[in-house]
Amino acid sequence: xxxxxxxxxxxxxxxxxxxxxxxxxxxxxxxxxxxxxxxxxxxxxxxxxxxxxxxxxxxxxxxxxxxxxxxxxxxxxxxxxxxxxxxxxxxxxxxxxxxxxxxxxxxxxxxxxxxxxxxxxxxxxxxxxxxxxxxxxxxxxxxxxxxxxxxxxxxxxxxxxxxxxxxxxxxxxxxxxxxxxxxxxxxxxxxxxxxxxxxxxxxxxxxxxxxxxxxxxxxxxxxxxxxxxxxxxxxxxxxxxxxxxxxxxxxxxxxxxxxxxxxxxxxxxxxxxxxxxxxxxxxxxxxxxxxxxxxxxxxxxxxxxxxxxxxxxxxxxxxxxxxxxxxxxxxxxxxxxxxxxxxxxxxxxxxxxxxxxxxxxxxxxxxxxxxxxxxxxxxxxxxxxxxxxxxxxxxxxxxxxxxxxxxxxxxxxxxxxxxxxxxxxxxxxxxxxxxxxxxxxxxxxxxxxxxxxxxxxxxxxxxxxxxxxxxxxxxxxxxxxxxxxxxxx
Amino acid sequence: xxxxxxxxxxxxxxxxxxxxxxxxxxxxxxxxxxxxxxxxxxxxxxxxxxxxxxxxxxxxxxxxxxxxxxxxxxxxxxxxxxxxxxxxxxxxxxxxxxxxxxxxxxxxxxxxxxxxxxxxxxxxxxxxxxxxxxxxxxxxxxxxxxxxxxxxxxxxxxxxxxxxxxxxxxxxxxxxxxxxxxxxxxxxxxxxxxxxxxxxxxxxxxxxxxxxx
Numbered sequence: 168x169x170x171x172x173x174x175x176x177x178x179x180x181x182x183x184x185x186x187x188x189x190x191x192x193x194x195x196x197x198x199x200x201x202x203x204x205x206x207x208x209x210x211x212x213x214x215x216x217x218x219x220x221x222x223x224x225x226x227x228x229x230x231x232x233x234x235x236x237x238x239x240x241x242x243x244x245x246x247x248x249x250x251x252x253x254x255x256x257x258x259x260x261x262x263x264x265x266x267x268x269x270x271x272x273x274x275x276x277x278x279x280x281x282x283x284x285x286x287x288x289x290x291x292x293x294x295x296x297x298x299x300x301x302x303x304x305x306x307x308x309x310x311x312x313x314x315x316x317x318x319x320x321x322x323x324x325x326x327x328x329x330x331x332x333x334x335x336x337x338x339x340x341x342x343x344x345x346x347x348x349x350x351x352x353x354x355x356x357x358x359x360x361x362x363x364x365x366x367x368x369x370x371x372x373x374x375x376x377x378x379x380x381x382x383x384x385x386x387x388x389x390x391x392x393x394x395x396x397x398x399x400x401x402x403x404x405x406x407x408x409x410x411x412x413x414x415x416x417x418x419x420x421x422x423x424x425x426x427x428x429x430x431x432x433x434x435x436x437x438x439x440x441x442x443x444x445x446x447x448x449x450x451x452x453x454x455x456x457x458x459x460x461x462x463x464x465x466x467x468x469x470x471x472x473x474x475x476x477x478x479x480x481x482x483x484x485x486x487x488x489x490x491x492x493x494x495x496x497x498x499x500x501x502x503x504x505x506x507x508x509x510x511x512x513x514x515x516x517x518x519x520x521x522x523x524x525x526x527x528x529x530x531x532x533x534x535x536x537x538x539x540x541x542x543x544x545x546x547x548x549x550x551x552x553x554x555x556x557x558x559x560x561x562x563x564x565x566x567x568x569x570x571x572x573x574x575x576x577x578x579x580x581x582x583x584x585x586x587x588x589x590x591x592x593x594x595x596x597x598x599x600x601x602x603x604x605x606x607x608x609x610x611x612x613x614x615x616x617x618x619x620x621x622x623x624x625x626x627x628x629x630x631x632x633x634x635x636x637x638x639x640x641x642x643x644x645x646x647x648x649x650x651x652x653x654x655x656x
Numbered sequence: 657x658x659x660x661x662x663x664x665x666x667x668x669x670x671x672x673x674x675x676x677x678x679x680x681x682x683x684x685x686x687x688x689x690x691x692x693x694x695x696x697x698x699x700x701x702x703x704x705x706x707x708x709x710x711x712x713x714x715x716x717x718x719x720x721x722x723x724x725x726x727x728x729x730x731x732x733x734x735x736x737x738x739x740x741x742x743x744x745x746x747x748x749x750x751x752x753x754x755x756x757x758x759x760x761x762x763x764x765x766x767x768x769x770x771x772x773x774x775x776x777x778x779x780x781x782x783x784x785x786x787x788x789x790x791x792x793x794x795x796x797x798x799x800x801x802x803x804x805x806x807x808x809x810x811x812x813x814x815x816x817x818x819x820x821x822x823x824x825x826x827x828x829x830x831x832x833x834x835x836x837x838x839x840x841x842x843x844x845x846x847x848x849x850x851x852x853x854x855x856x857x858x859x860x861x862x863x864x865x866x867x868x869x
Contacts, residue, residue: 199731314868317797324737324795324867325670328730329663412732412868 172238173358175246177388180354182252183264184214184392187350189400190261190423190454191342194416194462195335196398197405203398209336210343210397211390217347218355218386219379232268232357233651235275239510240501241357247271247497251489259399259407260485263453266291268353270490274497279513280548282569290451295486298452299460301430306422306464313418327414334417338424342454347386355385360651404458408478409466422461427452433637440634456486518552518572519545523614527571533564545574570613577609577653584652593645596625601649612650619646666723669716670741670795674788676713677744680706681784681849684751688777688846691758692770703755710752717741736863740791743856747784750852754845763842766829769822773846776818780849783811787853790860794867801864808857812850819847 192206201209235241248267255262269287276283322330362377369375375383405411411419429435431452439446459482466474505512521543525535537559546552549569556565581602587593593601600622609615619626628642629635687702720741724734765773790804826839 199728202728318799321796321798323667324730324733324797325663325667327797329660 169238169358169361169363172242173384175242175249176355176358176385179245179249179252179264179268180385180388181392181395182249182256183350183354184211184389184394185256185396186252186262186392186400187264187346187454188343188393188397189404190458191346191420192335192339193261193401193404193458194411194419195339195405196401197407198411198413198416200332200335200413200416201339203401206339206401207394207397209340210346210393211386213340213343214347214389214393215383215386217344217349218351218382218389219347219375221344221348232272232353234272234281235357236514236516237511238357238361239504240275240279240512243500243504243512244268244271244275244497245354245357247274247500248493250496251493253396254492255485255489256396256400258481258485259403260482261400261404261455261459262485262489263294263455264350265353265453266294266486266490267493270493271497273490274494275501275513277494278498278501279515280550281513281516282549282553291490294451294453294456295483297450298426298430298456299463301450301452302422302426302457302460303464303467305425306418306461307468309418309422310415310465310468313414317414331413331417335413335420338417338420342420342424346454347389350389351382351385354389355381403478403482404462407475408459408462408482409469409474411462411465415465418465419458419461422464423454423457426457426460427454433640437634437637446633515547516549517545517547517574518549518569519543519574520556520568520572521610523611524568524571527613528564528568531567533567534561535564537564538568549573571611573612574610575612575650576655577612577615577650578655579604579607579609579615579653581605584649594625596623597645599623600626608655612646615649615653616646662723662727663729666720666729667795669720669723671792673713673716673720673741673744674791676709676716677748678785678788680709680713680748680751681781681788683709684755684849685777685781687755688758689774691755692765692773699759703759706748706752706755710748713745713748717745733863733867736859736866739859740794740856740863743852743859744787744791747787747849747852747856750845750849751784754842754849757845758842761838761842763838764835765839765842769825769839772818772822772825773843776815776822776843776846779811779815779818780846780853783808783815783850783853786811787856787860790857794860794864797867801860805857805861808850808853812854815847815850819843 188207188210192201192210195201196203196206232241232244235244245268248264248271251267251270252262252264255267269291273283273288275281317327358381359378362381364377364380366377367375367380405416429447430450433449436446436449459479463474463479501512504510520538520541525538525542529535537556539559541555541559544555546555552572553565553569556568560568579601584593584598584601588598597619600619603622604615604618607615607618609618616626620628626642629638631639683702683706687699687706690696690698690702721738724730724737728734730737786804786807790801790808793799793801793804822843823840826836826843829836831839
């Protein structure tokens with residue numbers, strides 16, 4: 168059954184390769200600076216390296232699909248996202264695979280009565296507007312700078328051609344690497360806990376663990392997608408929307424890389440804050456939207472007359488319809504998979520506000536009067552819990568009560584985390600604290616978090632502040648990993 | 657895959673090609689001077705030199721075109737560059753052909769025409785040298801292209817004017833019509849060189865606009 172489910176992950180990988188390779192090498196191929204074959208080989212190789220080498224770090228998080236808590240559900244959600252992206256690819260439109268996945272997860276949320284995090288929805292919408300604007304701005308600045316530089320530095324047409332070609336190749340290679348590293352968790356992450364592969368020795372050179380083999384498989388699927396289907400979208404980005412010159416093609420990928428780096432890198436934000444420098448506000452960015460924004464920026468600098476607005480209109484409508492279609496397809500497919508194929512597409516998540524939860528809310532200074540008569544009642548879904556409590560609680564208390572009341576029975580089993588000791592992802596002090604809880608049972612995740620933070624300061628959350636953001640995020644990811652690992656099924 | 661060394665080698669090759677065109681124009685001028693002064697030995701030396709230069713230019717052009725295609729270099733400007741190389745090759749080809757015709761047909765210019773013919777040759781050769789400068793400017797992305805193109809225009813106009821004046825004088829002279837036609841043919845051939853240079857300059861003017869980012 169695992170391999171049947173894996174197929175949809177591979178399909179999602181294939182559709183990701185077919186669509187997202189255009190953000191990486193679209194302008195280079197569109198301007199004929201790099202042959203499609205060369206671009207496809209380079210992209211596939213670096214995606215594969217990124218997936219196996221860079222993706223391993225992300226194996227602790229499940230990617231966006233991690234929110235889906237049953238394998239058949241992940242299968243369906245990935246299938247819905249893959250189908251949507253494939254359709255968009257057939258229409259030659261560059262779209263965001265991440266947004267297709269988020270759309271499909273929202274479909275799952277609606278199907279299962281889970282609550283949708285409206286934060287991710289607003290992120291999608293703002294990325295349609297903010298990201299292309301930022302990218303267009305950077306492309307315009309870079310274009311002016313390049314024009315000024317080239318008028319001063321006398322470069323032979325062939326030297327310029329060589330440098331542009333190399334620039335396009337190298338930036339594309341880096342972008343392919345991060346495409347593989349960042350997206351492999353979405354493609355293959357959900358299958359990691361049930362991977363049946365043992366360690367694989369590759370010609371005595373290095374060893375790939377089960378997760379890495381899975382990621383290599385996903386990387387290959389992405390590569391196949393690049394080879395078989397990406398050319399049309401590449402030409403839309405690099406040629407159809409606005410006829411770019413080779414240097415403009417390089418400016419587009421550079422503007423995209425800068426926007427992705429400056430406005431989505433928490434590491435950079437952390438670095439700036441740590442050195443007392445003003446940080447750049449993080450905004451939701453997507454490489455598809457950044458590339459299109461940069462092309463439009465160049466087009467506008469050239470007078471705007473040659474931009475094909477009909478193509479731009481098609482692309483923009485593709486952005487809006489991708490999450491919507493993906494959501495609807497996901498909902499319908501979940502219905503079919505559950506009712507026709509009798510597969511369990513979600514684990515019901517129950518909610519119960521018992522005395523421990525009430526005590527915790529009280530300790531946090533939140534009003535608890537509204538819980539009268541509802542204590543110890545079990546609700547079958549987040550939506551049902553919310554409905555029962557909404558008339559009695561204010562929004563803040565309700566939100567917190569939702570977080571605390573989610574039942575997730577855990578048993579701390581050290582055998583399950585033994586392999587983490589060698590990976591050093593968890594610090595020694597944190598690991599010792601886990602050891603101290605060996606064999607303990609918890610009803611709620613927060614109870615385990617509280618117990619851990621009582622054992623060592625290292626498990627304590629730092630106060631909410633910019634400089635602590637990354638620290639707290641990693642802490643949350645580790646707690647989430649522990650909850651997933653120790654969950655009693 | 658194209659290496660930087662190979663790209664650099666092609667740069668040098670194109671530079672050599674332009675050198676050959678410029679040299680060819682100067683050899684042509686000296687060849688004409690030798691013919692008009694009746695120095696047969698010098699004329700034959702220049703004729704041999706221009707044949708050699710034209711042959712070498714041809715080889716370099718074909719080789720450069722092959723490399724440009726094989727490695728799909730400068731996709732945006734490849735058509736322009738190939739056209740430029742071919743048109744410049746036509747110029748040196750025409751120089752060689754004209755000197756050859758001098759050698760074969762041995763036109764008999766009355767002595768009072770020598771100065772005018774030499775001036776016409778000079779204007780045509782200057783237009784070729786200017787177009788070679790403009791071509792270098794195109795490859796090296798300098799702002800000097802327009803200055804060179806202006807010079808080509810000027811010398812082509814001068815050559816046109818001189819050619820008409822000389823042909824007028826030929827047909828006013830008391831010579832056989834066949835002789836007049838013969839001399840007129842050679843005057844037009846020399847003037848034609850500046851026209852060829854102007855064709856290249858016009859292509860360059862458009863290609864350089866396309867070269868902006």
